[in-house]
Structure formats: C-alpha cells, structure tokens
Amino acid sequence: MTEIINITKSAEEYLSNLLKDKNEENLSVRIFISDPGTPKAETCLAYCKPDEAEPDDVIIELDLMNVNVEKRSIPFLVDARLTLTMIHLEDN
Secondary structure (H helix, E strand, O other): OOOOEEEOHHHHHHHHHHHHHHOOOOOEEEEEEEOOOOOOOEEEEEEEOHHHOOOOOEEEEOOOOEEEEOHHHHHHHOOEEEOOOOOOOOOO
16 A cells, blocks of 8 residues: 655654644644645645544544545655654854
C-alpha cells in the first residue's frame, strides 16, 4: 500500500505540543492542498476542531495525535514527508 504522508517522530512531537498548548479537546491537525493541480497550489497544515473535519477526510492515527488528510488532496501528497528541523540561533 502506498503511504499518503510520512510524519517524522520529531514533527509529531512538535505538533502534538502545539495542540496541547491550545488546550482544546479533540483538536487535531488537518493537511490539505489549496488549489491542487494548479500553479497556485500550496500545501497547508491547520488546526482542526472535530466540527471542521470533512466527512471524507482520511484519519491518520499517530501515537500522540490524529491527522486529518483531505481526500481530494491525497493524490498530491502521496509519499510526502513532514519533517521538523530545529535550528538554534544564538544572539550576537
């Protein structure tokens, strides 16, 4: 089976902490493509309350959180990878 999207553990932990900081019950993230298949296409990641999810969203259940993926965006996300890279900037 083709993987829709790979979310690294560090990205999952970071996003999970953001969700906890919002202090809202059953909050998840939603991944979708705005204007898919056009030159204006953008990959979007947003907070998602239960009433904001679409009925045909695909739910990815991770250890720390759930991710809603918009069904119509899946062909554009296949084999995508969500990675978090932390960069420490020092004050000069």
